[in-house]
Structure formats: structure tokens, C-alpha cells
Amino acid sequence: MPLFLRSLPLAGLLAAGLAAPMAYAANDSGTAADGLSTAIFAGGCFWCMEPPYDRQPGVTSTTSGYIGGELENPGYDDVSRGGTGHAEAVKITYDPDAIDYAELLDIFWRNVDPFAEDRQFCDSGPQYRSAIFYQDERQRELAEASLAEMQERFDQPIATELSSAGAFWDAEDYHQNYYEKNPLRYKFYRFRCGRDDRLEEIWGDEAGGPTFD
Template sequence: MSRFAHLRPLTLGVLVAASFTNASLQAQEQPNAVATFAGGCFWCMEPPYDRQAGVISTLSGYTGGERENPTYQEIGRGDTGHAQSVEVTYNPEEISYEQLLEIFWYNVDPFAVDKQFCDVGSQYRSAIFYHDDEQRELAEATKAEIEQRFDREVATQIMPASEFWEAEEYHQAYYQKNPLRYRFYRHNCGRDNRLEEVWGEDAGGPTYN
């Protein structure tokens, strides 16, 4: 069960059934939705979502700044305002935004300012980019819960979603294309050790099937 289960009343209500001429009622199909998260290196934020039932796709990219069509090299300088991010397309009937938030929190260091693990700079900050008021309310509620749980301020930003710029192709699904290099980077960056320090057995988050 989600550790944020008590927040579920914030989620959307049951969809209104569509009326058809044959008088039968069928549930209106809910379209796919989008969530956007920044959690340091985007290579490491794709896998926790890709393994979830209900996640349609993940896309690495850049958002949160003003520069148009930024490149990886420009992002690396840390002066574009953008953060390395992942755009998650999901089916809300199979996985909820609250569950996506839970996965996000358990895969970041929420107390790090303008860095995540070994990667330093505003381009590696943690952030939740909300697409509507419901996402904003859930993000703020879970952030407040974490601050209460740890009795310290959470550095993760909560910002309105803006233009999302797709990263270069070689960054997409990097952990699948280059598994050895990915594991070497992740280990050397100390990501898993720090996640365990912060979250204990919850590090990495749940898998919803």
C-alpha cells in the first residue's frame, strides 16, 4: 500500500459514463496522461518508471529553463535554467499520479540543493513539474509529508510544467543500450548508497504490477 494512501481523496473522481443510443452505459475511456520529474541524471530516472504497469513510455529531456532547443553540452554548463528530466506518459486507469510521485521520491535525495548524488549543478536539481492543479496539490502534499516525516526542509522544487525538450537519441533508454556503462556510472556516483541512507528499505520505490 502507498505510504501516501491517505492522500487519495485528492485524486479525480469516477469518470461519467457515456450514454449510447442502445441505452447501455459504458465507462468513458480515460486518455493517457503525462508527468514530468527531475531527479538528477535522467539515465537513472527512466528505469524505475519503465518497469511499472501502466507506464506507456519514458523520455529523457530538458525542462524548467528558457533556452530553446538546448543541447546536452549547453545543459552541462549549468546556465540554461533547465534540469535533466524525464517525461512519463502513463495510463491513469492502471497507475495513479500519486503512485508516480511515490516512485519519484524514493529515487531522489530530497534534501540535496542543486545536485543529486555525485552530479552537481542546477541542471541536476530535483523537481516536480506539474501539468494541472491536481498534480500540484498532490506534489505539495507529499512534499509536506516528507518534511514532517524527517523534520527538515525538502529542497525539491515544485514548478509548473513548461516546454519539454527531448534529449539526444543516445541518451534515451541509456541503461538498456549501454548496461555496463550505466551500472558503472550509477555505482561510482553513489546513488544507491545515498538512497538507502535516506529511505532505508524503501529506496528505489515499489513496483506496481
């Protein structure tokens, strides 16, 4: 979230929603309870990465959080200042019988600027980098193949990071499903950040990604 939004009157929201981040230890198989699987992607502001997945059949939940750094139990203030190594990210819990990891990758690419290094749209710094955090060998292979496809498609070098997932720390409650809790502020932020214009410039009609049946 850029600094201009931090000046908005969010004090009441913050006071109501501040909670200690929860740690999610990504395992070696990317599996969750009840036969579900998980995927972790970073695409700049995590507010904007939840909606494209929440509308997908087969996705059961999305969780905003922090990953990729060494500081334990990081909070938004820690990560947004930079220097912790974390990226804002979203953890997707999904039914692999209904939607495949490769399809989640297709959605990821079409919601990021893959050429931007250590930034996304109006948000600057490595905490806003685009990244795929794979959790097992299958995810790694699919992510590498997907990256190669993007590199073949575009003339510009792809800046998106591929990394093995470590601990994922849930963001504070007020960040979860922000676009539903605060739709006007979310739309204002997204518009001011130029996210949709840039996605359309890169992806055309593919911007935002498909919704799979």
C-alpha cells in the same frame, strides 16, 4: 552525467545518436494521446530516472529531456555546462486507469535525495536539481500534499522544487533508454556516483520505490 564519464570512449555512440532535441509542449491538463497522461520529474541524471518508471505496470514510455529553462532547443552540451536554467528530467507517459499520479510521486521521492540543493549524488549544479513539474491543478495539489508529507517525515528541510511545467525538450537519442543500450557503462556510472548507497541511507527498504500491480 559527471565529467569523468565524458572521457570514456563514447565517440561512436555520440556520432550515431546525435539528433536535434524535440520539443514537447506541456499542456494544461497533463494529458497525452489515447487517454494517456504525462508526468515530469527531475531527479539528477535522467539516465537513472527512467528505469524505476519503466518497470511500472501502466507506464507506457519514459523520455529523457530538459525542462525549466528559457533557452529554446537546448542540447546536452548547453544544459550540462549550466546557466540555461534547465534541469535534466524524465517525462513519463502512463495510463491513469492503471497507475495514479500519486503513485508516480511515491516512486519519485524514493529515487532522489530530497535534501540536496542544486545537485543529486555526484552530479552538481542546478541542472541536476530534484524537481516536480506539475501540469494541471490536480497534479499541483497532489505534489504539494506529497511534499508536505515528506517535510513532516524528515527533520531536514526538503530542497525539491515544485514548479509549473513549461516546454519539455527531448534529449538526444543516445540518452534515451541509456541503461538498456549501454548497461555496463550505466552500472559503472551509477556505482561511481554512489546513488544506491545514498538512497538506501535515506529510504532504507523503500529505496527505489514500489512496483504497483
